Amino acid sequence: MxxxxxxxxxxxxxxxxxxxxxxxxxxxxxxxxxxxxxxxxxxxxxxxxxxxxxxxxxxxxxxxxxxxxxxxxxxxxxxxxxxxxxxxxxxxxxxxxxxxxxxxxxxxxxxxxxxxxxxxxxxxxxxxxxxxxxxxxxxxxxxxxxxxxxxxxxxxxxxxxxxxxxxxxxxxxxxxxxxxxxxxxxxxxxxxxxxxxxxxxxxxxGDGPEAQAAQGYLILTSATLAASQAVQNFAAHKASLGFAVYIATPSDWSGFPGAESADKIRNFLINRYGPWNLRYLLIIGSASTVPMKTTYPSPTDHGGNWPTPTDAYYADLTGNWDADGDGYFGERGEDAPDFAAELWVGRIPFDSESVVGPILQKTMTYATTDGDWRRKALLAMAIQGYTSSGAIQTDGGYLGEEMRNRYLTAAGFTTYRLYEENPPATSLPHERALTLSNMTSTWAGGYGLVTWWGHGNAYGAYRRLWNGSSAYDTPFITYDNLSGLDDSKPSIVFQNSCLNAQVGYVNLASELLKRGAVATVAGTTLTWYYLYWDSYSDGGNATMAYLFGQNLAGDRDTAGAALADAKATYAQSYVWFTGDVQNLMAMTLHGDPSVGLWPSGVTLEKPLSPGWNLISFSNLGTAVPVADAFASIDGSYTQVYAYDAQAPGGPWLHYVPGNPSGNTLTMVDGLHGYWVEVTSACTLRFTSTTAPSSAASIPLRAGWNLVAFPRMSPKPVGEALSSIAAQSPLVFAADAGSPNGWLRYNSAAPAWANTLATLQPGAGYWIKVSADTLWTP
Ligand SMILES: [Ca+2]
Ligand SMILES: [Ca+2]
Ligand SMILES: [Ca+2]
Missing domain, CATH: 2.60.40.3800 (Immunoglobulin-like)
Structure with a gap:
């Protein structure tokens, strides 16, 4: 040695x-x-x-x-x-x-x-x-x-x-x-x-952005639910927030090729992906109405606990899920499922309007309201196992510490930690002991993000305890203990345990969707973890939980995007064994995939003066028709201009309301600035469900660009321009109160010569740069 x-x-x-x-x-x-x-x-x-x-x-x-x-x-x-x-x-x-x-x-x-x-x-x-x-x-x-x-x-x-x-x-x-x-x-x-x-x-x-149609949001459900008031109201709500909404029922996919319904559905999705500009997929119905696809992560053992039902089959539309053609889909090494997703998928796994209706209502309220409680995280982490002598082998508390220390605190989240105190207790800092009563009473206070790590079955999630000579399990949450949760403050949950979304059973994930959660990720089967996990880079299901929270809280992704990106990262870096493929297949999102910890309906209010105003839609992540963006001042504005130096018909794009055929500007996005002429003082109000990410960037061409400020908080101009300092930016902001109507910032000028101090949400800017670049404010 x-x-x-x-x-x-x-x-x-x-x-x-x-x-x-x-x-x-x-x-x-x-x-x-x-x-x-x-x-x-x-x-x-x-x-x-x-x-x-x-x-x-x-x-x-x-x-x-x-x-x-x-x-x-x-x-x-x-x-x-x-x-x-x-x-x-x-x-x-x-x-x-x-x-x-x-x-x-x-x-x-x-x-x-x-x-x-x-x-x-x-x-x-x-x-x-x-x-x-x-x-x-x-x-x-x-x-x-x-x-x-x-x-x-x-x-x-x-x-x-x-x-x-x-x-x-x-x-x-x-x-x-x-x-x-x-x-x-x-x-x-x-x-x-x-x-x-x-x-x-x-x-x-090529590279973006280009004006594109509204993001497609597809609902797959039964004919009965499709016709219901609950689903129709929900579809109208999504449309009001800028999505192009489609509803499909079995008669829409039954004619597509495929050995079973899941294959027909996937071929239908492949067919509609381009024409409908699909991004979000919400399945409303149990797996017996809209089936999951059963996959077989192990190529050598198609039985036992390996078969895994999944909705991931509908998230990836490019992979060859049965490449070896033996009828067993998703086999590691023999088939080629792809976890680089085309669609962000969620499911509300119920068939009756009386259950679905309240869940959809809760989801709509959640999308358009906010509260500080949403930036609170509840971290409930059990010990996973012990050595034969009773020492802690794998303490789930490390997942809580990694999430807290690496991104939650930095993203402005407060955390509350429930860890194990039964001897041998955790050595990690925490607020309270993980017990069933502490879990339910704490959670009842309202948390935006709840993540746990424990053992599990359809009924609950469990602590593993040491009684002095052997280990035994006791629950810290079950579906019989949800009545005290505050459904007016529903959480986004990652249930890092086995079987919490077991198909064909009443289960903890689906019951949480009824009370306590607006969206939740859970396993349809068993999942796998690495012994001695204490770092996000150690892989297994805890790393997927870590990545999901990072995408949701750190990157402000929607729940559907957060799971898709977590799986893409996991598939890139952490798939080294068959159990990893089972983790990727098993972890499934219940709930609307387009909700996130920040309200998807962020409202921008911008007072406008008579005459020309230079504005931007700082809250808009995806392009919408011009008429929709300016609907709140309909009748008070006469025309809109955008500027694109590369546009084939000349740089100025023009829009006049009620003149659909002659307009060269048809869509507005969150990256460009817009000149709008109004006839009287008014306030532009625009609510967007597709808030840009906190890291959104704008490509700039050498020369002049008419751009948005894609942030919802003001920022000092020097700090906002730091990513393009090398391109000598020159910025002008329209300002009616200034002597010549402009505020100016020249990065090469002394500070006293600059009149523009801060970039503001809702304002548009002229920016001149010396070379093509990407601006990350
Ligand atoms: Ca095979
Ligand atoms: Ca196969
Ligand atoms: Ca793919």
Missing amino acids: RVLIRAVSLVSVVALALTLAAPVFAQDAAGGSSVSLTLDSAPYQALPEADGTVRLAMDGFQTALIPGYPVLPVRVVDVALPPGTRALSVVVQEAQSEPLGENWNLSRVPPQVSDDGRIAQLELTQPFPDAPVVLEGTHAVGGVVFARLHFFPFRYDPRTGALTLTRRVTVSVRYTRASGPALPTRRGDWESLPLANADQAREWY
Whole structure:
């Protein structure tokens, strides 16, 4: 043991930064094409652990979380491919490798476990990996196609303990034309992807934004519910908030191809994705009315606790979910389900109007009101298990601490922590003991976000306790304990436990939707966690819970987007075992996917003076028709202008109310500024459900741009422009009270020469920059 520790005291051997060469295209002999790229390793450390093993860590790399395997750094690299293609293979062209000696005693990845006692712990017996770069598969968002590669800078031979470092490797990703029609590409689809060759993606797929139709919101339900007042009212509410709303019933999808209803539904969605500009999908109905798709994460065992019903089948419209054609969908390694989602999906799993109606009513109220309680998070974290001697093995409190310390506090959330106090109690700071009565009485106070980690079944979620000689479970929440929750302050919940949304049973997730929650994520089957989890990067279901909260609270995503993005990230970085595929399939959203912790109906009020006013829709995330945006001043305005230096018919786009055929400006968005002429003093009021993200950016062209200020709080102009300081911005704001009608800010001028101090929500601005750039205020 001593010898090994001495042998690994070398640190930071490699000083190369990770860089990616611009992809080079080459026609290969087989007639296909390829993308070439070069991957570099980074400085690494060999860290001695208390048990005498060493843990390899490489800057900017993560760990390949294969349960039981040695800890080996890996980098996941997503590479854009041209439209209409798929990856065939990865070929190593050139590699620079060096041996690092033998007898390395590497640390192991902890086992992954599930509530039914299954333990995943694999044994590595042959050298791994076969090649330094491995093709994981092809993925797509809409028409945007990318290959996913795994770059392993170390190769390990468990027979001798020999370790080899690949300093640099050049590979080509061979691709070919994909069979079948591709989905349409939407501008903006690829920008959110972590692509290694973003410049190439821009060339193939263009860049945004462009004026587009209203976001499509589709409701799938029974014919009876479709005709009900509750669903009709809800559809009208969504339409009033800017969505293009569609309702479909079995007669709409029954004619589509497919062996079973779920396949017909998915083919219907694929058919409607482009024409309806679909983004949100709300299923209203139980799984017997609108079925889930049953998937089989394990390719070798289609029975036991593996079959997993999922709505993820409707979120991804590009993957080949039964690539091997054996009738078992979603098998890891043999099929190609894709968790880069096209649609953000939620389900209200009830069939009667008397149950659905109040849930929809609650959802509508939630969408258009706000309260400080929504920025409060309740973190209820049980201990998951103990060693045979009664020591804590996995304390769920670490999930609460990671959420709190890494994003909740920074996002302005207050937290309340319920952790385990039964001996051996948690060592982590918390407010109160996790018990059933503390959980219900605390939650009754109203929390925007509730996240728990415990064991579970359809009935409840459970603490695991130690009685001195063995472990036993007791609930901290069940569906018989929800009556005290305040349904006027409904939470968005992540139920990180097994079976809380078990299909075919009354279950905790669906009962929460009736009382206590406006939206909730829960497992339709068993889910998996890693023993000793104490960091968000440790993977398993707790990492998915962490990511969901981060998207919801940190990025202000809607619940549907937060789950889709959490799964996309999880699929990118944390799928190393069959249990991970089961986690991705099992975790399902109940509730309207378009609700978020901030009200989706954010209202902008902007007083206007007679004559010309320069305004913007700072609260608008998705384009809406001009008439809708200015509906509140209908009759008081005569015309609207927008300016786009790149517009083909000249830079000025024009809109006159009641003149539909002659207008070159048809939609307004939250990124442009607008000149509006009004005949009398009035106030523009506009409520948007599609608030822009707190990180929304505006592409600027060299020269003049007429833009929005896409934030709902004022910001000092210097701070707001810091992301484009290198492009020497010059800003003008219309101001009737100023001598020449303008306030000015020139980044190159001394402070005394500038009259514009603050950028304001609802105002429009002229900004001149020296080069094309992206402005993140
Ligand atoms: Ca198979
Ligand atoms: Ca299959
Ligand atoms: Ca997809």
